[in-house]
Amino acid sequence: MTELETPLLRDTAAAESGDVKTEEMILNMGPQHPSTHGVLRVVVRTDGEIVLDCEPHLGFLHRCFEKIAESVNYTQVTPYTDRMDYLMSMGNNLGYCVAVEKLVGEPVPDRAWHIRTIVVELDRIASHLIAIGTYGLDAGALTPFFYALRDREKILRIFEEICGQRLNYNYVRIGGVAYDLPEGVESRILEFCDYFEPKVDEWDRLLTYNGIFIKRVANVGVLPVPLAIDWGVTGPCLRGSGVKRDLRKKPGYGIYDKFDFDVPVGRGEMGTVGDCWDRYIVRVREIRESLKIIRQAVKSLPAGDHLAAWAKRRIRPPKGDAYTKIENARGELGFYIVSDGTDKPFRVKTRGPSFCNIAILPEISRGCMIADLIVIIGSIDIVVGETDR
Amino acid sequence: MSEPPAQVDIVTSLTGAFPALEALPTAIVYPALMLVGAVIATLFVSLFGLFAIWLERKVMAHIQCRLGPMEVGRHGWLQTLADGLKLLAKEDLIPKDADKALFILAPIISFTGAFMLYVVIPFGRDVIAADLNVGLLYLAAVGSVEVVGIIMSGWSSNSKWSLFGSMRAAAQVVSYELPLGLSLLPVILLAGSLSTRDICEAQAGWFWNWFLFANPFMPILVVIYVISSIAEVKRAPFDLPEAESELVSGFHTEYSGMRFSIFFLAEYAALFGVSAIASLAFLGGYHTGIPAIDGIGGFLGGLVGVATMIVKSLCFVFLQMWLRFTLPRIRLDQMFHVCYKVLLPFAFVALVGVAVWQSVLPDRSLWFLPR
Numbered sequence: 001m002t003e004l005e006t007p008l009l010r011d012t013a014a015a016e017s018g019d020v021k022t023e024e025m026i027l028n029m030g031p032q033h034p035s036t037h038g039v040l041r042v043v044v045r046t047d048g049e050i051v052l053d054c055e056p057h058l059g060f061l062h063r064c065f066e067k068i069a070e071s072v073n074y075t076q077v078t079p080y081t082d083r084m085d086y087l088m089s090m091g092n093n094l095g096y097c098v099a100v101e102k103l104v105g106e107p108v109p110d111r112a113w114h115i116r117t118i119v120v121e122l123d124r125i126a127s128h129l130i131a132i133g134t135y136g137l138d139a140g141a142l143t144p145f146f147y148a149l150r151d152r153e154k155i156l157r158i159f160e161e162i163c164g165q166r167l168n169y170n171y172v173r174i175g176g177v178a179y180d181l182p183e184g185v186e187s188r189i190l191e192f193c194d195y196f197e198p199k200v201d202e203w204d205r206l207l208t209y210n211g212i213f214i215k216r217v218a219n220v221g222v223l224p225v226p227l228a229i230d231w232g233v234t235g236p237c238l239r240g241s242g243v244k245r246d247l248r249k250k251p252g253y254g255i256y257d258k259f260d261f262d263v264p265v266g267r268g269e270m271g272t273v274g275d276c277w278d279r280y281i282v283r284v285r286e287i288r289e290s291l292k293i294i295r296q297a298v299k300s301l302p303a304g305d306h307l308a309a310w311a312k313r314r315i316r317p318p319k320g321d322a323y324t325k326i327e328n329a330r331g332e333l334g335f336y337i338v339s340d341g342t343d344k345p346f347r348v349k350t351r352g353p354s355f356c357n358i359a360i361l362p363e364i365s366r367g368c369m370i371a372d373l374i375v376i377i378g379s380i381d382i383v384v385g386e387t388d389r
Numbered sequence: 390m391s392e393p394p395a396q397v398d399i400v401t402s403l404t405g406a407f408p409a410l411e412a413l414p415t416a417i418v419y420p421a422l423m424l425v426g427a428v429i430a431t432l433f434v435s436l437f438g439l440f441a442i443w444l445e446r447k448v449m450a451h452i453q454c455r456l457g458p459m460e461v462g463r464h465g466w467l468q469t470l471a472d473g474l475k476l477l478a479k480e481d482l483i484p485k486d487a488d489k490a491l492f493i494l495a496p497i498i499s500f501t502g503a504f505m506l507y508v509v510i511p512f513g514r515d516v517i518a519a520d521l522n523v524g525l526l527y528l529a530a531v532g533s534v535e536v537v538g539i540i541m542s543g544w545s546s547n548s549k550w551s552l553f554g555s556m557r558a559a560a561q562v563v564s565y566e567l568p569l570g571l572s573l574l575p576v577i578l579l580a581g582s583l584s585t586r587d588i589c590e591a592q593a594g595w596f597w598n599w600f601l602f603a604n605p606f607m608p609i610l611v612v613i614y615v616i617s618s619i620a621e622v623k624r625a626p627f628d629l630p631e632a633e634s635e636l637v638s639g640f641h642t643e644y645s646g647m648r649f650s651i652f653f654l655a656e657y658a659a660l661f662g663v664s665a666i667a668s669l670a671f672l673g674g675y676h677t678g679i680p681a682i683d684g685i686g687g688f689l690g691g692l693v694g695v696a697t698m699i700v701k702s703l704c705f706v707f708l709q710m711w712l713r714f715t716l717p718r719i720r721l722d723q724m725f726h727v728c729y730k731v732l733l734p735f736a737f738v739a740l741v742g743v744a745v746w747q748s749v750l751p752d753r754s755l756w757f758l759p760r
Contacts, residue, residue, distance in 0.1 A: 027549050035634040049553075049721055138634045140625060140718025146453035212626055213717045370553070371720045374635050 024052065031060045035138050035374045038384030040358070042377070049369045054362050058355070061388040069348035074100055074174060074315040077348065082168035084352065085386040087130050090123035091328040093172035098253060099324040099335035100174045103317035104310070111304040112176035113255045117297045118189065119162065119171060121290040125196070126155045127329035128283045131381040135280060136207050138378035139216050144207045151199055154192055161185055175311020186298050193291050200287055208284060217280060218271030221364045221376035225274070231363065232356040235331025236286065237380055240266035240279035247327040259296045261289045276379040283381070316343050330354050330381060350389060354382040426518050430507045434658045441657045442469045445710050452714045479646035484547060487643065491545035496644065496651040499538030503655040505531040506662035511586045513675045513694030524585035525577060528666055529570050532621065535659060536562040539630065539640050542652075546643035554639025557721065558623060558630035564728045565620040571736035572614040575743035576670045579603055589674030596678025601671045604750075606742040611671050613736050615708065618663035620724070622656065625713040632718055664705035665698065672701050
């Protein structure tokens with residue numbers, strides 16, 4: 001563990017002027033703390049309620065994913081990716097699979113891509129629901145979380161039907177998806193979309209435009225664009241700062257170019273561009289966009305195979321390396337895979353969005369209050385399974 | 390206003406009910422009856438605690454599309470009892486570096502502070518533990534005793550979270566004493582007395598005699614009172630001292646088992662306490678607002694009074710629960726802003742307004758009806 005940069009005890013301005021003798025305090029937030037979203041540990045240097053500096057410490061959930069991946073074959077890596085960003089397992093599966101597919105260089109059936117798009121977007125909604133629900137909890141609103149879980153449950157039911165799992169799906173496979181969609185599930189997905197669209201409005205009434213909520217999160221933790229780009233922040237955090245960067249649009253992957261959807265960005269409606277409210281509203285609006293994509297994908301679902309014929313054999317990509325990136329719920333999820341021609345990857349390197357995004361925390365939280373720090377951590381929306389891998 | 394009633398307390402009302410007691414020597418009867426009163430009040434607070442925790446969980450659950458406790462008893466009405474037994478059976482933990490004496494004393498002081506509110510709360514014309522002639526002043530005074538226990542708990546726990554929580558609690562409770570006190574001052578102007586029983590008696594008759602409708606300023610004061618009383622009992626959106634997502638659980642982070650449950654009970658005792666003050670100061674206390682019903686004398690009339698008082702207070706309790714599960718928590722600086730820059734000026738204006746109204750239109754109510 002590194003030492004904090006500045007000395008522990010420093011007389012504050014008040015002490016210098018001879019008024020009151022105050023001391024700074026080191027506060028150890030986490031790894032067991034209700035609002036660090038898992039086992040993140042943040043060491044905070046405070047002056048009363050003011051955060052002078054903070055430093056996130058990672059590694060409490062490290063599971064050696066990248067090393068394990070070197071000792072199992074290509075197909076066996078997929079379940080491990082599930083456990084990284086466990087709130088968006090479908091996205092992780094997809095990120096890994098497209099990297100292997102690029103390495104192999106064989107095409108994937110159109111139907112498989114449609115199914116992948118549907119499940120990934122459903123999972124994006126589920127993940128954003130958890131993100132904004134726990135964000136409400138961080139701000140002290142207890143109720144929205146349960147509304148989020150109620151609707152997420154409906155998505156999990158659909159997933160249960162599709163792949164038999166509720167959290168770690170292992171559904172998107174190299175060359176397609178594990179199983180074809182069960183009969184009638186398309187109509188249930190559309191039913192869910194119809195049910196859920198008004199619920200997003202309900203969400204707005206419940207939390208988004210709540211006066212206290214806006215007062216708590218607007219103008220807090222402002223992330224300017226140059227800082228965001230320098231630190232490699234991606235996903236809703238970057239879009240919250242007003243940068244229209246979505247890998248589904250540009251460069252685009254899979255069949256996203258077929259669908260009509262917008263990329264919402266933060267506009268500073270309630271305060272400064274790039275504040276916590278902007279990062280939050282981007283997620284809410286992305287839910288609506290994902291619903292649009294799901295509707296279009298279900299309606300244009302073609303017949304055909306759900307798994308490419310080449311992927312049913314043992315996968316031995318030719319020698320070489322490949323890097324692909326996809327848009328996960330938290331940002332750019334990149335996989336760099338080196339193949340030595342055997343059936344096991346020589347090296348797998350993951351670029352996790354949570355890992356890169358949490359690095360920004362000290363930069364944007366200096367000088368805020370402890371309550372703000374909690375809200376900022378919530379607005380960055382990390383999944384510790386992925387920061388640590 | 391009618392003739393001020395004679396001083397009543399638990400002793401006079403009980404001896405009134407059981408004349409046989411008068412035959413016994415005062416030196417025995419007086420302390421014995423006081424003890425009876427204390428036991429009744431303790432029982433009430435404990436039973437109310439059991440009920441309120443169940444109610445809170447049910448209200449929370451139904452606001453959040455859930456059912457809440459359903460297993461122990463019908464609709465989980467025994468759940469709190471089961472939880473209480475569990476807390477009783479827990480190991481008595483005191484952190485190694487804690488200040489032991491203060492750590493043990495803190496929940497007791499906290500609970501005593503909340504419990505002492507009940508001394509002057511009139512549950513009926515004759516159902517009052519002690520009708521002090523400085524009733525409201527007494528309420529304001531003992532209402533802030535609780536914070537002493539909280540500061541002690543935060544300091545003695547030797548935990549940074551507890552310290553943060555107790556410092557927040559101290560700042561918050563002391564600040565909100567001001568608007569709370571100011572919103573009760575006009576009640577004294579209207580009733581012409583500090584005694585809680587006199588205040589209720591001044592609101593007898595039809596419900597438009599309640600102080601809530603006394604003049605256009607009283608509704609503002611009720612809102613100020615409700616907001617500051619929420620802050621006073623440290624519940625959301627003013628739950629900064631125990632902000633779960635920020636301070637783990639604030640001042641009682643290190644407490645577990647029975648000590649924790651005493652803190653919990655103190656919170657609910659104070660919750661009902663401030664709600665009862667609201668109903669006695671603004672909603673006529675034990676008066677139903679219909680003279681025919683209030684006219685019932687004897688035991689039945691007393692029962693109606695007690696029921697009225699409890700129902701009115703429960704309305705405020707429900708309001709506080711409702712707000713808790715609807716609103717996010719405000720930040721420390723916003724908490725002070727609301728207190729000093731919003732509530733306090735409004736309370737002052739309303740206080741002056743009530744005073745002027747009383748001197749210019751002393752016998753006209755909010756609707757310009759004769760009072």
